[in-house]
Amino acid sequence: MRTWIRPTALVLIVAVVLYPLFWMVGTAFKSPEEIVSNIGLLPEHFTPSNFTSGWSKFDVGFGRFFLNSAMVAGLTVVGNVVSCLLAAYALGRLRFRLRGMWFAVMIGTLLLPGHVLIIPQYILFRSLGWVGGEWPYLPLLVPHFLATEAFFVFLMVQFMRGIPRELDEAATIDGASPYRIFQHVILPLSRPALVTTAIFSFIWTWNDFFRQLVYLSDLKDYTVPVALTLFIDSTSETAVGPMFAMSLLSLIPVFLFFVAFQRMLVEGINTSGLKG
Amino acid sequence: MSPAPPREPAVVRRAPGRPRRRENLPGYLFLSPWLLGLAAITAIPMLLSLYLSFTDYDVLTPFTEANWVGWDNYQRMFTADPSFWHSVRVTVTFALIAVPLKLAAALGVALLLNRVFRGVGIFRGLFYLPSLLGGSVAVAIVWVSMFNRGGAVNSLLAVFGIEGAPWVSDPKYALQTLMLLAIWQFGAPMVIFLAGLKQVPVELYEAASVDGAGKWRQFKHITLPMLSPVIFFNLVLETIHGFQGFTSAFVLSNGTGGPVDSTLMYTLNLYINGFVQLDMGYASAMAWVFLVAIGLITVVLFRTGRFWVHYSDSEGG
Numbered sequence: 001m002r003t004w005i006r007p008t009a010l011v012l013i014v015a016v017v018l019y020p021l022f023w024m025v026g027t028a029f030k031s032p033e034e035i036v037s038n039i040g041l042l043p044e045h046f047t048p049s050n051f052t053s054g055w056s057k058f059d060v061g062f063g064r065f066f067l068n069s070a071m072v073a074g075l076t077v078v079g080n081v082v083s084c085l086l087a088a089y090a091l092g093r094l095r096f097r098l099r100g101m102w103f104a105v106m107i108g109t110l111l112l113p114g115h116v117l118i119i120p121q122y123i124l125f126r127s128l129g130w131v132g133g134e135w136p137y138l139p140l141l142v143p144h145f146l147a148t149e150a151f152f153v154f155l156m157v158q159f160m161r162g163i164p165r166e167l168d169e170a171a172t173i174d175g176a177s178p179y180r181i182f183q184h185v186i187l188p189l190s191r192p193a194l195v196t197t198a199i200f201s202f203i204w205t206w207n208d209f210f211r212q213l214v215y216l217s218d219l220k221d222y223t224v225p226v227a228l229t230l231f232i233d234s235t236s237e238t239a240v241g242p243m244f245a246m247s248l249l250s251l252i253p254v255f256l257f258f259v260a261f262q263r264m265l266v267e268g269i270n271t272s273g274l275k276g
Numbered sequence: 277m278s279p280a281p282p283r284e285p286a287v288v289r290r291a292p293g294r295p296r297r298r299e300n301l302p303g304y305l306f307l308s309p310w311l312l313g314l315a316a317i318t319a320i321p322m323l324l325s326l327y328l329s330f331t332d333y334d335v336l337t338p339f340t341e342a343n344w345v346g347w348d349n350y351q352r353m354f355t356a357d358p359s360f361w362h363s364v365r366v367t368v369t370f371a372l373i374a375v376p377l378k379l380a381a382a383l384g385v386a387l388l389l390n391r392v393f394r395g396v397g398i399f400r401g402l403f404y405l406p407s408l409l410g411g412s413v414a415v416a417i418v419w420v421s422m423f424n425r426g427g428a429v430n431s432l433l434a435v436f437g438i439e440g441a442p443w444v445s446d447p448k449y450a451l452q453t454l455m456l457l458a459i460w461q462f463g464a465p466m467v468i469f470l471a472g473l474k475q476v477p478v479e480l481y482e483a484a485s486v487d488g489a490g491k492w493r494q495f496k497h498i499t500l501p502m503l504s505p506v507i508f509f510n511l512v513l514e515t516i517h518g519f520q521g522f523t524s525a526f527v528l529s530n531g532t533g534g535p536v537d538s539t540l541m542y543t544l545n546l547y548i549n550g551f552v553q554l555d556m557g558y559a560s561a562m563a564w565v566f567l568v569a570i571g572l573i574t575v576v577l578f579r580t581g582r583f584w585v586h587y588s589d590s591e592g593g
Contacts, residue, residue, distance in 0.1 A: 243421075
């Protein structure tokens with residue numbers, strides 16, 4: 001291949017791939033008139049009015065929605081990291097009866113499509129009185145404290161298998177129990193896998209929609225994705241700008257994670273085949 | 277490290293004569309949150325929904341009072357509910373077209389990036405970005421607006437003198453705009469392809485070019501076979517993923533599956549039956565049919581994989 005073809009092709013593809021994102025940023029700063037008249041990427045007059053009007057468009061402000069989303073995502077991260085770490089230590093490092101079987105079951109749940117479970121889980125949580133209660137986030141959070149995200153268990157098991165066995169054996173000879181080995185050997189050495197899990201947990205939960213749509217019914221409890229769908233209901237032209245402004249804001253946390261941890265994310269999917 | 281299909285834990289070699297220590301108590305202690313989750317969040321709900329799929333449960337009454345209706349839900353699904361078959365058709369069409377195109381885009385760009393040059397990491401990151409953002413409601417909203425009647429796509433086409441179409445509101449094109457959104461997120465499989473390409477020994481290409489094989493023959497006879505396990509891995513993941521598309525279809529149609537049911541993905545239909553019509557018994561039956569279907573598709577993929585997936589002996593698969 002001639003030397004210029006490859007870079008030209010790559011630049012062209014990047015331009016096409018990034019176009020929608022640039023277009024979103026530009027449109028978010030355009031006035032309603034310009035959104036209709038100016039088809040260029042950049043607005044002629046930058047205006048922040050879409051952000052102010054979008055922020056307080058509904059009876060509950062977007063500040064609340066962002067707080068709700070941050071709380072759900074933050075607690076999910078804690079739940080996933082802690083519970084998946086415990087399960088992975090057992091499955092990856094300890095020897096106990098039926099370990100092989102449990103490992104196979106875990107792999108089986110890895111392939112289980114999550115949407116299949118949403119109806120029965122809803123029924124279960126409803127019968128427990130968790131749906132539509134004072135604090136409607138229990139159904140969103142509790143599963144993550146019980147290591148149900150098999151992807152992360154798998155990721156950590158794979159990682160822990162790479163930690164040399166000699167470390168455990170040496171510690172055992174020194175009289176350390178499996179609990180102490182966990183605390184002083186495995187936990188500190190597993191940090192990269194924990195960080196990867198935390199970042200992916202955050203991004204997936206931040207973007208998640210189906211579950212939050214199903215469980216959150218009161219406006220003040222809405223998370224950002226559920227609140228964004230309110231814009232779709234109002235199809236008037238004037239809503240486009242605020243809708244873009246709030247959509248743009250909602251992507252910023254994920255974008256910041258991408259900028260800060262790009263290498264790690266790319267390597268994370270390499271080791272485990274995790275989906276972005 | 278190349279992505280390998282899940283394997284059983286490697287047997288740990290132990291020194292001869294040293295008795296194997298059992299760690300039953302700590303093992304189960306550490307495993308207990310996961311076991312509880314497996315039982316309470318996965319297994320029991322699944323069995324519950326299997327039972328409810330034979331009832332007329334509607335959420336409003338306690339499920340202990342639901343009436344047993346036998347195979348009625350399944351019978352209705354297969355013989356009396358056109359929307360079921362319609363959503364199956366929409367979903368299969370979506371997966372059959374979007375998944376191969378997404379993988380082709382991923383492989384194509386991976387081949388372009390499989391060189392050492394300055395800025396390769398930046399390109400890789402930029403191509404990966406849509407995979408991180410693309411599943412969100414926000415991007416779906418932008419995508420739909422972009423393809424709307426007065427949106428950016430039609431404006432761009434107009435610059436070239438091409439008359440666009442109302443892509444989103446025309447049932448002929450609505451699903452295709454969603455396919456494009458899925459293909460746009462080719463970055464995740466691309467990164468996995470890149471890792472696979474790095475594993476192909478350079479000597480194979482050197483030997484082939486000494487023998488006079490051109491680029492195309494090298495691609496066909498070296499790259500594709502050597503990459504087939506990774507292609508297979510991506511194919512399985514993306515197919516399962518493709519069948520579960522929900523968010524973009526929900527945003528495009530405002531939760532209805534429209535225009536004229538053209539974006540009624542299976543999961544969206546499931547949502548409408550369960551959470552809008554509150555026909556939870558029927559929706560449970562739909563969920564079980566979905567589960568069995570995904571399982572069958574996975575089995576079929578693995579069976580056909582035997583004929584074209586090449587595991588080289590030196591790597592041990």
